[in-house]
Amino acid sequence: MISEKQRDIVKELLIRQGLTFKPLLAEMIDHTCCEIEEKMAGGMSFEEALKSTLHDIPDDHFVIIQRDTVESMSKRFTLLQWLSYLSLGLLFLSVVFKIFQLQFGGQLLLLSFVVMAVSLVAGSVSGLYWNRKKTGRFNVLGVVLGTVLLMIGYGFRLLHLAGADTVVLLAVVVTLGSLVSNTFFIFRHATGEGNLLTHLHEKYTPGIERFLLLLLLPLTLFKTISIVQGEPRFAGGLVLLVIIFGAGLQLVALLWRAVERNAVHRNPYVLAGLIVSFTCFVLVFLGNGIPVNIRMMMIATYSVVSAWLAFKMEEGNTSVSLFIACFVPVLFLGWAMVRLGVIPESVDRFIFNLPVLILLVAAIFLCKKHDTMRAYLIVFLSSYLFEYVH
Amino acid sequence: MLPKEFIRGTIKTIILKLLAQNKKMYGYEITQHVAELSQKEIILSYGALYPVLYKLESEGLLITTTEVVDNRVRKYYALTPEGKKVAKVKVSELQEFNRILSSILSEAGPRVSLKIL
Numbered sequence: 001m002i003s004e005k006q007r008d009i010v011k012e013l014l015i016r017q018g019l020t021f022k023p024l025l026a027e028m029i030d031h032t033c034c035e036i037e038e039k040m041a042g043g044m045s046f047e048e049a050l051k052s053t054l055h056d057i058p059d060d061h062f063v064i065i066q067r068d069t070v071e072s073m074s075k076r077f078t079l080l081q082w083l084s085y086l087s088l089g090l091l092f093l094s095v096v097f098k099i100f101q102l103q104f105g106g107q108l109l110l111l112s113f114v115v116m117a118v119s120l121v122a123g124s125v126s127g128l129y130w131n132r133k134k135t136g137r138f139n140v141l142g143v144v145l146g147t148v149l150l151m152i153g154y155g156f157r158l159l160h161l162a163g164a165d166t167v168v169l170l171a172v173v174v175t176l177g178s179l180v181s182n183t184f185f186i187f188r189h190a191t192g193e194g195n196l197l198t199h200l201h202e203k204y205t206p207g208i209e210r211f212l213l214l215l216l217l218p219l220t221l222f223k224t225i226s227i228v229q230g231e232p233r234f235a236g237g238l239v240l241l242v243i244i245f246g247a248g249l250q251l252v253a254l255l256w257r258a259v260e261r262n263a264v265h266r267n268p269y270v271l272a273g274l275i276v277s278f279t280c281f282v283l284v285f286l287g288n289g290i291p292v293n294i295r296m297m298m299i300a301t302y303s304v305v306s307a308w309l310a311f312k313m314e315e316g317n318t319s320v321s322l323f324i325a326c327f328v329p330v331l332f333l334g335w336a337m338v339r340l341g342v343i344p345e346s347v348d349r350f351i352f353n354l355p356v357l358i359l360l361v362a363a364i365f366l367c368k369k370h371d372t373m374r375a376y377l378i379v380f381l382s383s384y385l386f387e388y389v390h
Numbered sequence: 391m392l393p394k395e396f397i398r399g400t401i402k403t404i405i406l407k408l409l410a411q412n413k414k415m416y417g418y419e420i421t422q423h424v425a426e427l428s429q430k431e432i433i434l435s436y437g438a439l440y441p442v443l444y445k446l447e448s449e450g451l452l453i454t455t456t457e458v459v460d461n462r463v464r465k466y467y468a469l470t471p472e473g474k475k476v477a478k479v480k481v482s483e484l485q486e487f488n489r490i491l492s493s494i495l496s497e498a499g500p501r502v503s504l505k506i507l
Contacts (some may be wrong), residue, residue, distance in 0.1 A: 001460050002460075004461050007461060023465075024440060026465065027417055027440065030417070030418065031418045034418035035418070058437075061436065062436070065437045065440055069441045069444045129450075136502075156408050263475065286396055321453070
């Protein structure tokens with residue numbers, strides 16, 4: 001059997017050869033290690049076996065396999081992709097309509113919520129159908145139902161309809177329930193084998209991240225222009241909330257997967273951290289249902305705990321990750337203290353300014369290969385834009 | 391070793407057949423089984439095997455489970471009920487084709503006709 005260190009050497013080699021699609025990377029590591037082990041059983045050293053295994057593999061072979069593999073899977077996702085891009089387009093259009101104060105901006109936003117909900121339901125139903133043997137159907141349904149209810153609740157708020165708060169409360173309860181349930185499932189089952197929620201998330205991860213970034217980056221540009229022009233109004237507030245919620249759930253799912261992959265993370269501190277982090281995150285969406293001071297403390301707590309988790313779960317974390325894990329919580333602790341009146345309001349300009357905004361955007365690009373830290377940054381760049389009042 | 395063009399069109403059926411005989415298998419195990427059964431005449435490369443496995447999975451013919459074995463994640467493939475049906479059909483189609491091909495290539499000349507002609 002090859003050691004963990006030797007496995008990491010194989011992993012590094014495969015990544016250097018261009019393998020980035022994680023499900024395939026994991027399989028290639030196992031396949032290559034099996035071949036190496038067989039050669040080592042025949043008397044070769046690890047180095048000789050590794051050299052011999054990789055010797056006959058042509059350049060770019062893994063990149064080609066990756067391309068063929070992704071292409072072979074792509075047909076199934078076409079309808080879902082179309083629905084996702086349609087909701088993305090509608091979200092943008094609603095922001096543009098609001099900027100130019102045109103009619104039907106609100107209706108467009110509601111329509112985008114409906115399409116997004118259909119896309120979510122369609123994706124999860126097909127996932128449930130194709131993976132009938134995996135466990136955790138109710139957790140998948142819980143997260144999807146919670147998200148859809150939240151969109152309905154916020155839609156009701158937009159239209160000033162009665163019952164909005166009740167629907168949002170229901171959404172928060174359902175989402176929290178399924179997050180807690182799936183977290184305990186992951187900690188109880190040693191390998192996370194058969195967990196449908198993380199299985200589906202793994203497949204949809206590139207699409208989810210693309211969707212969030214395609215929404216966030218233009219909004220960041222809009223916001224930057226409005227800051228430069230001294231325009232106090234910003235039309236993209238609700239869309240930012242969509243990004244925050246999506247990226248927050250993405251972060252939770254990435255943390256779950258890290259726990260599944262590495263038994264070292266399966267400890268009471270991480271369990272407590274996860275529960276504290278997503279409880280603070282989800283409860284904030286209740287809005288006025290929770291006093292504003294408590295909400296601020298929850299956001300500050302979330303920024304600290306989730307930074308710790310995101311940094312801890314990173315494989316081969318870098319100085320950039322460390323910087324983000326320290327800088328963002330300091331930023332949001334400062335923000336909370338200003339708003340709570342603990343420190344003077346004048347500190348606000350040191351927190352909210354263009355250089356910090358640019359730094360956060362740059363960090364997103366620098367964290368290209370660090371999934372959890374990137375998801376964390378998407379949550380907090382969106383929150384930063386949301387809170388940036390000038 | 392057999393030329394690649396002979397193998398390419400039959401990989402899907404070979405995988406389905408192997409998985410019909412074995413409850414669940416992982417990638418390396420499949421290549422080893424194929425090499426052993428074909429007396430090393432068919433060696434499935436990474437590039438030949440994995441895109442087909444992912445395609446079969448995305449078509450709902452295979453179901454996967456993962457396990458941590460020797461400190462690494464191992465993905466096992468198994469047939470879905472639909473996959474079992476398709477495996478039977480594909481194997482019998484290939485057997486029929488093989489029979490026709492043998493007949494054509496035999497010295498006695500063809501004794502059967504290809505319906506598609």
